[in-house]
Amino acid sequence: MHHTVQYVYIAFMAKKGEDTRKRILDTAQHLILSHGYGGMSVDQLIRQLGMTKGAFFHHFKSKNELARILIQRYSDDGVALFKSALARAMTYSDDPLQQLLIVIRQYEEIFEELTEPYDGCLLAAYAYEFRQFDEQIRDVVNIEFNLSRKELTKLLKAVARKYPPRREVDLPSLADGFMSLFEGAFILEKSLGESGITHQQLRHYRTYIELLFAQEA
DSSP states (O other), X not given: OHHHHHHHHHHHHHHHHHHHHHHHHHHHHHHHHHHOSTTXXXXXXXXXXXXXXXXXXXXXXXXXXXXXXXXXXXHHHHHHHHHHHHHHHHHHOSXXXXXXXXXXXXHHHHHHTOOSOOOOOHXXXXXXXXXXXXXXXXXXXXXXXXXXXXXXXXXXXXXXXXXXXXXXXXXXXXXXXXXXHHHHHHHXXXXXXXXXXXXXXXXXXXXXXXXXXXXXX
16 A cells, blocks of 8 residues: 555656646747747746746756757647648548648648637747757757658649649749748737738638649639
C-alpha cells in the first residue's frame, strides 16, 4: 500500500510539473507574439506567471532553452497539422487538384471558426529576430516552411500534368504562396483588430487555384 501511495504521489507531481511547464510555454509564446523575443525578459515572464525565478529555472535552464523548446513545440504542431491535412486529402480523393483544394479547405475551416484576431505566427516572430538565435533554432523555424514548399510543389506538379495551367506560372513560388499568405493575413488581423481575414485570404488562394487549372468547357 505504501508503494502504491508513493507511485500516485510521483505521478501527481510529474503531472503538476508538466502543467507548470506548459503554462510557462504558453505565457512565453503570448509575450513573444506581443513584444518580440528581445522584448520579453525572464523577469517579465515570471511576474506574469506569479512565480519565482527559482521555479522558472527548475523547468528551463535559460531563456535560450525556453526559446528552443517553445519553437520546437510550435513547429511540431504545425508540421503535424500539415501532414494530417495532406493525408486526409489523399484519403478523400485520388485527383491531385481535388487533393490540393481539400488541403486548403481544411485550413479555411480552422480559421473560419475563430472569432478573435489571430495572435500571429511564432515562426515569423523568430524569423524577425534571427540574429538572436543559434543555427539550431533557425533550422527549426524553417522545418514547416520547407515541408510545405516541398509537398505542395510536388502536388502542384501533379496537378499541372493533369490540368495544364491557363497562365504561365512558377509552381514552387505558387506553393510558397500558401505559407506566405498566412503571415500577411495575421499582420492585418492583429493591426486592424479584425477576425476572418486569414480565412478570406485562404479562400482567395483556393479560388485562384481553381481558376488557374480550370479546363475549358
